[in-house]
Amino acid sequence: MSADRVPVRAPKGTNDILPPGSFRWQELVRLAQDSFERAGYAPVETPTFEDTALFERGVGETSEVVTKQMYTFEDLGGRSLTLRPEGTAGVVRAVIEHSLDRGPLPIKLNYASWMFRQERPQKGRYRQFFQVGIEAMGTDHPTIDAEVIQVGDSFLRAAGATPTLLLNSIGHLADDCRTGYNRTLVGFLRDHEDELAPEDVKRIDTNPMRTFDSKEEKTIVVMASAPVITDHLCDACTEHFAQVKGYLDDLGVIYTLEPRLVRGLDYYTRTAFEFVWSGLGSQNAMGGGGRYDGLAEMLGGNPLPGIGFALGVDRILLALNEEHSSRGTREQEGFQGGPKVEVYFVAIGDEAAGEALRLATRLRLSGIGADLDHARRGMKGQMKDAARSGAKYAAILGDEELAAGQVTLRDLTTGEQERISITDLEARVRTG
Numbered sequence: 001m002s003a004d005r006v007p008v009r010a011p012k013g014t015n016d017i018l019p020p021g022s023f024r025w026q027e028l029v030r031l032a033q034d035s036f037e038r039a040g041y042a043p044v045e046t047p048t049f050e051d052t053a054l055f056e057r058g059v060g061e062t063s064e065v066v067t068k069q070m071y072t073f074e075d076l077g078g079r080s081l082t083l084r085p086e087g088t089a090g091v092v093r094a095v096i097e098h099s100l101d102r103g104p105l106p107i108k109l110n111y112a113s114w115m116f117r118q119e120r121p122q123k124g125r126y127r128q129f130f131q132v133g134i135e136a137m138g139t140d141h142p143t144i145d146a147e148v149i150q151v152g153d154s155f156l157r158a159a160g161a162t163p164t165l166l167l168n169s170i171g172h173l174a175d176d177c178r179t180g181y182n183r184t185l186v187g188f189l190r191d192h193e194d195e196l197a198p199e200d201v202k203r204i205d206t207n208p209m210r211t212f213d214s215k216e217e218k219t220i221v222v223m224a225s226a227p228v229i230t231d232h233l234c235d236a237c238t239e240h241f242a243q244v245k246g247y248l249d250d251l252g253v254i255y256t257l258e259p260r261l262v263r264g265l266d267y268y269t270r271t272a273f274e275f276v277w278s279g280l281g282s283q284n285a286m287g288g289g290g291r292y293d294g295l296a297e298m299l300g301g302n303p304l305p306g307i308g309f310a311l312g313v314d315r316i317l318l319a320l321n322e323e324h325s326s327r328g329t330r331e332q333e334g335f336q337g338g339p340k341v342e343v344y345f346v347a348i349g350d351e352a353a354g355e356a357l358r359l360a361t362r363l364r365l366s367g368i369g370a371d372l373d374h375a376r377r378g379m380k381g382q383m384k385d386a387a388r389s390g391a392k393y394a395a396i397l398g399d400e401e402l403a404a405g406q407v408t409l410r411d412l413t414t415g416e417q418e419r420i421s422i423t424d425l426e427a428r429v430r431t432g
């Protein structure tokens with residue numbers, strides 16, 4: 001076979017989202033956007049690619065996402081561009097660029113976007129993946145931390161997931177807070193250097209807190225007795241964290257304190273959280289977020305404290321599927337996500353096919369999902385298509401019906417059917 005006849009396949013680490021799964025996928029994204037918008041987070045869209053410097057400065061040059069995983073390329077004008085590996089840096093850039101920070105605060109935004117990271121693909125870890133997220137910028141009052149976390153938690157629960165919420169505060173960069181703690185941690189890691197995995201030794205000076213994220217067994221054992229940040233927070237960060245916990249308690253949001261939780265990206269300060277589900281195996285995080293009070297300045301803007309989260313849609317769907325198959329239930333409680341066709345027209349003959357197209361169009365324009373046969377299949381084949389479409393009704397148009405200006409409306413769940421006038425069809429379907 002010549003090279004141009006070899007079938008082209010999707011790039012490694014990418015997925016096609018096909019029906020029927022694509023319905024659930026879309027529905028989950030819509031549920032996220034609705035939940036976020038109901039809490040006042042307006043939609044925002046930013047470019048899929050950005051100046052590479054945005055992520056180097058914003059996400060941080062010591063984070064793995066920047067050093068190893070970015071899709072960076074030069075365009076024809078010689079600019080270095082990068083497919084976004086995460087959503088926050090682009091949103092904060094847009095806020096600064098368009099001076100939204102000079103308007104009413106906080107600025108509350110939500111996004112639903114593809115992200116790109118060159119990772120080693122495995123279950124739940126892809127090179128192109130979809131995140132939904134929110135960002136709240138312009139205040140560091142702990143009520144907003146609690147709001148952001150509650151909005152994420154309630155969306156996941158509305159989707160039918162039962163995540164565990166891990167919560168921590170990682171302080172801020174000051175000698176009496178995280179900077180001082182980092183020195184203590186580096187001392188501890190140096191003292192245990194020969195017990196750590198070689199990969200983790202390399203990171204001691206550049207990003208010591210990431211050692212808590214190591215998947216290496218040897219390192220995990222050492223880190224169990226490492227000093228933790230929450231014992232080294234300054235008074236202001238301790239107080240901030242206490243208030244965040246207090247508000248979450250008020251809201252009935254259940255969390256587990258995890259002093260070893262550090263987030264992968266460099267810009268985080270104070271509140272850090274993650275939603276995990278043990279059934280996902282090694283890729284157990286559905287999403288997470290935290291406060292990023294210094295990010296706007298890193299990007300050249302005025303000080304603008306912020307907090308947000310990103311949740312992985314691919315991962316949430318995996319979790320839902322596994323959680324429900326282990327419970328033996330087929331449908332999720334929270335959202336259905338299925339075809340939107342209510343009436344499927346079964347038409348015998350050309351004249352009936354034309355009438356079916358007219359009637360289906362009329363129903364669609366009035367807001368009722370409708371579909372029809374376009375392949376001139378026989379009655380049996382069309383009835384099968386009707387069942388496959390997920391429609392509640394088959395509307396059958398044969399010679400007799402046509403002559404009488406009627407359709408035979410068959411309820412596909414009960415099998416009951418009745419002849420009704422074409423003019424009554426819409427009202428009949430609406431009343432159910």
Ligand code: AMP
Nearest residue numbers: 124125126129285286287288310312315
């Ligand atoms: P992060 O920005 O790394 O904190 O990721 C937030 C969430 O996005 C994770 O918890 C996952 O649900 C999802 N996510 C991150 N990276 C990937 C990936 N490579 N493939 C699929 N989902 C991902």
